[in-house]
Amino acid sequence: MGRTTSQLLASILVNAVYAMKNYPAILVSTVLSPLSFLVLITFASGGSLFADAIEGGLIMTMFNSGTALQSDLTHLKNDFRIQDMVVGSPTRAGVYVAGMTISELIYSSPAIVILAVLFYFFIHASPLQVAVIVAVMGLMFLSSVALGFLLATISSDIIQSYAFTRLLSMLFSTIPPVYYPITYIPLPWRYLAYLSPTTYASEIAQNAAGLIKQPETSIELAWIVLILVTVAFTVLSLTKARWREK
Amino acid sequence: MKASGELVCSDLTKVYGGRRRALSSVSLAVPTHGIFTLIGRNGAGKTTLTRILATLLEPTSGTAEIDGLDVMADAKMLRERIAVVPQEGRTVAWMTPVETVTAYMLWRGYGYGESKKKAAEALARVGIEKYATTLNRLLSGGIKRKVLVAMVLASEADIIFLDEPSTGLDPVSRRELWSVLIELGRERFVFLTTHYLEEAEHVSDRIGILEAGRLLSMGTLDELRREMRFGYSLVLPRGDPGPASFAGEKYTRRDGRTQLLTTEDEALATTRRLVDQGLQFSLNPVTLDDIFNYVLARGKSKGEDS
Numbered sequence: 001m002g003r004t005t006s007q008l009l010a011s012i013l014v015n016a017v018y019a020m021k022n023y024p025a026i027l028v029s030t031v032l033s034p035l036s037f038l039v040l041i042t043f044a045s046g047g048s049l050f051a052d053a054i055e056g057g058l059i060m061t062m063f064n065s066g067t068a069l070q071s072d073l074t075h076l077k078n079d080f081r082i083q084d085m086v087v088g089s090p091t092r093a094g095v096y097v098a099g100m101t102i103s104e105l106i107y108s109s110p111a112i113v114i115l116a117v118l119f120y121f122f123i124h125a126s127p128l129q130v131a132v133i134v135a136v137m138g139l140m141f142l143s144s145v146a147l148g149f150l151l152a153t154i155s156s157d158i159i160q161s162y163a164f165t166r167l168l169s170m171l172f173s174t175i176p177p178v179y180y181p182i183t184y185i186p187l188p189w190r191y192l193a194y195l196s197p198t199t200y201a202s203e204i205a206q207n208a209a210g211l212i213k214q215p216e217t218s219i220e221l222a223w224i225v226l227i228l229v230t231v232a233f234t235v236l237s238l239t240k241a242r243w244r245e246k
Numbered sequence: 247m248k249a250s251g252e253l254v255c256s257d258l259t260k261v262y263g264g265r266r267r268a269l270s271s272v273s274l275a276v277p278t279h280g281i282f283t284l285i286g287r288n289g290a291g292k293t294t295l296t297r298i299l300a301t302l303l304e305p306t307s308g309t310a311e312i313d314g315l316d317v318m319a320d321a322k323m324l325r326e327r328i329a330v331v332p333q334e335g336r337t338v339a340w341m342t343p344v345e346t347v348t349a350y351m352l353w354r355g356y357g358y359g360e361s362k363k364k365a366a367e368a369l370a371r372v373g374i375e376k377y378a379t380t381l382n383r384l385l386s387g388g389i390k391r392k393v394l395v396a397m398v399l400a401s402e403a404d405i406i407f408l409d410e411p412s413t414g415l416d417p418v419s420r421r422e423l424w425s426v427l428i429e430l431g432r433e434r435f436v437f438l439t440t441h442y443l444e445e446a447e448h449v450s451d452r453i454g455i456l457e458a459g460r461l462l463s464m465g466t467l468d469e470l471r472r473e474m475r476f477g478y479s480l481v482l483p484r485g486d487p488g489p490a491s492f493a494g495e496k497y498t499r500r501d502g503r504t505q506l507l508t509t510e511d512e513a514l515a516t517t518r519r520l521v522d523q524g525l526q527f528s529l530n531p532v533t534l535d536d537i538f539n540y541v542l543a544r545g546k547s548k549g550e551d552s
Contacts, residue, residue, distance in 0.1 A: 003355040010352035018349075019340045022381060081335040085397070088300045088330035088407065091353045244321070245303045 007091045011099025014082070015072055016106040031111045034061045038115075041179045049180050051123050055133070055205045056179030057115045062137045063198055065108040066144025067168040069100060073152035074161035093243035101145050123209050132208040139226050140201045144172070146233035153241045172198045181212045197229045251278050251313035253299070253437070258308035260294050260459075268294040270459040271308065278313055278405060280451030281431035283438045285538065291459040292439040293333050293409055299437065300330045300407040312405060329354075329403035331394045333410050333439075337382035343369055343393045344378040350397040368400035369393075372426050388419025395426055404434045411438070412445055424449050447534040455541050462545040463537075470537045478513040479532050480506040483525040489516065507536060 001009075020026050034057035041053040077083035086096055105112075119125075125133070147168070155161040176196040177185055182203060185193055193199045200222035206212045207219055253276050260269040269291045276282045284292045297303035299310055301321040310317045315324045337346050344365050351361035369375045372392040377385055382393065391411055398406050408427070412420045420442070427449045430436055440446055446453050447467060454464040463470060471477055476494045482504045488496055494508030506516065513529055520527045532540075 001357040006352045006355055006357060006361070009358065010349045013345070013352070014338060014341065014349045018338075018345050022340050022342070076338070079336065080338050081332040082338065084297075084300075084302055084332040085330055085335065085350065086353050087302050088325060088328050089350075089353050089401075090326050090355050096353075244301060245297070 003090075004095055007095045008099040008102065010091075011096060012103045012106060015076070015100055015103035017103075020107070026107075027110050030108055031114060033064070034058075034111050034115065037174075037179055038118075045180070051209065052181060052206060052211050053179045054115055054118045054123060055209060055211070056202060058112070058119065058133070058137055059140055059178050059198060059201050059205060060173040061108050061111045061115065062141040063144045063173050063201075064169055065104040066101075066141050066146075067148045067151075067165055067172075068107070069104050069145055070148035070150075070152040070155060071158070071161040071165045072104070073097075073100060073149065074155045075158050077152070078157055087243055093241075097149060104145070105141075125209050129208045129210075133205045136201045136204045136208075136226070139230050140198065143197060143226070143230040143233050144168075146230065146237045150233065150237035150240055153237070172196050176202070178202045181206060183212070197226055200225045252276065253278050253282070253310075253312045253435075255295075255299075255310045256308055258295070258298065258310055259306050260291075260298065260303070261306045268459050269298075269305070272456075272459070272461045274454060274461055274464055276452055276454075276464070278435040281427065281436040281438055281449050282452045282454065283440060283446040283450035284454045284456055285440060285443060285446045285534075286456035287441065289458075290456045292441075292456055294459075295456065296407050296409045296437065296439055297332075300328060300332075301325055302330065302332070324405075327403055328405045328407065329398035329401045330407045331398060331409065331411055332407075333413075335394050335409075337385070337390045337393050339381070339383040341382055342379050343374060343382065343385070343389075343396065346382065346393055347397050347400050351400055354401050354403075364400040365396070368396040371399055371429075372396045373422075386419070388415050388422065391415060391419070391423060392426065395423065395430070399426075399430060406430060406434055406436045408436060408438045410440055412440060412442060420445065443534045443538055453534065455538060457542055457545050460545065463541045467534065470534070470541075471532055474507070474532055474537055474540055476507040476509055477532055478508055478510060479530050479536055480508060480513050480516060481528045482506065482516075483520070483527055486520075486525070492516070507532060507540070 037060065038053040038057045041056070042050045151164045155164060176193050176199045178198050182190060182193055182199060203214060203222050204219055207214045255272050255274050258269055258272040261267045272295060284295065286292050294303065298305050299312065299317055301317050301324055304318065312324060317324060344362070347365035347368055348361045351364050352358065356364065366375070366378065369378050372395055374389050374392050374396070377389055382390060395411065412423050415423065424445060427436065427438065431449065431451065438449070452464065452466055453470060455462045463473060465473065481499070482488050484503050486504060488504045488506055492506065492508060493512045494506050497505045499505050517527065517529055
């Protein structure tokens with residue numbers, strides 16, 4: 001095992017594996033949040049939005065995994081001082097954050113697996129369509145990780161950090177049309193939904209799966225917005241974040 | 247690896263937010279072996295100095311080197327050699343001691359198998375192997391602190407920073423921790439901070455006294471004693487006000503008895519009188535407590551003069 005692999009493994013064990021192993025209730029809670037929305041939207045739509053809700057669940061899980069990074073980093077840094085111990089060790093900042101990022105994916109893996117199985121059986125997508133949806137999920141995850149990392153550097157304690165997480169979850173995955181098509185929102189309000197990057201992600205994913213039909217220019221614009229948001233959050237977090245305190 | 251060389255700070259200053267001065271031109275040089283303990287009241291600057299030396303915090307000005315490695319420019323190399331238990335460092339609630347130490351060793355770059363082996367050995371060395379697989383949240387404060395010490399003990403680091411590791415521990419746990427610290431100090435350089443003077447006196451090879459961001463005094467306990475004008479502490483019988491004039495300083499203790507800090511000759515003359523009268527008294531070399539109060543009072547008067 002290489003040195004970097006060991007250091008990545010440490011973050012994954014601390015932030016995901018040990019927590020899931022020692023507190024099995026976590027496995028249930030990580031699944032419940034995306035599935036509860038899926039069930040709600042499916043029942044409310046009489047089953048017509050089941051496929052949209054599966055895709056929504058995947059996007060929400062990926063986005064929430066990234067934003068959870070900020071509360072976990074803050075928790076380990078401020079409440080246990082783990083980050084101080086890691087700064088004063090051979091582990092570099094990038095490796096620590098990469099390990100923590102992977103740990104968030106592992107933490108969300110029960111929900112991702114269940115949603116992926118549902119996706120396979122109920123959305124008959126081609127390999128190309130699947131590739132598009134995976135790319136959208138990847139971008140969503142990267143942008144939320146960058147945003148989470150940025151907020152972790154300014155979050156002073158766990159209460160503030162949980163407030164950030166709830167706010168982000170509400171603004172980016174609950175209110176925007178992630179679980180249903182944007183056309184369900186009346187027009188004056190539809191423009192507000194476009195303030196959230198998850199709206200663009202859903203639009204691309206729903207279009208790729210054939211759930212909605214959007215003009216090509218609209219999908220191209222959605223890709224550009226998603227990529228720009230990811231780059232902007234990444235640059236901002238790299239500029240603001242500090243390994244050694246000033 | 248055994249540390250050898252010096253920890254050198256030159257005019258180290260830290261000002262937070264352009265306003266709050268935590269360290270003022272601290273300069274010191276200590277050999278990097280044994281235990282160096284920094285004592286001082288809350289807010290004296292102990293944690294700030296520790297964090298700068300442990301590469302966790304940037305100084306505002308000045309330099310610091312450990313064995314020739316600059317804490318700013320050579321941080322990468324220094325981090326290979328240091329291990330830190332920060333103030334208020336806590337064990338993660340959802341992990342067990344063996345998982346805690348294993349994860350730390352992985353962060354230090356060891357393979358999984360080796361990390362687990364070293365974790366088990368370190369927990370045995372601090373005497374808590376029977377708690378190895380108990381969740382940290384179920385352990386007592388003393389055991390949790392020992393888990394943190396086991397982390398640095400398991401590591402290959404030869405320069406250890408422990409910021410107030412015994413705060414909040416009961417007297418028995420604190421004494422158990424001292425044994426571990428003394429053992430650690432035999433093998434590596436330990437930079438310790440505490441506000442328990444008894445602890446500093448018990449475990450340290452060298453002691454520095456920090457007050458309001460300034461280093462007031464530093465040396466071995468004997469050197470600090472010699473720095474005082476008066477090397478003996480004489481506690482007089484209850485009701486005895488002591489001589490009206492003598493070479494030394496007189497205090498009234500909390501129990502109402504008079505305490506003299508005085509010279510050897512004066513102490514012998516007074517004790518002879520007390521022995522002749524058949525009265526009970528106590529005579530000791532000055533303690534770190536006496537030295538600390540003396541140095542603080544001297545520092546305060548110097549500050550007022552300037």
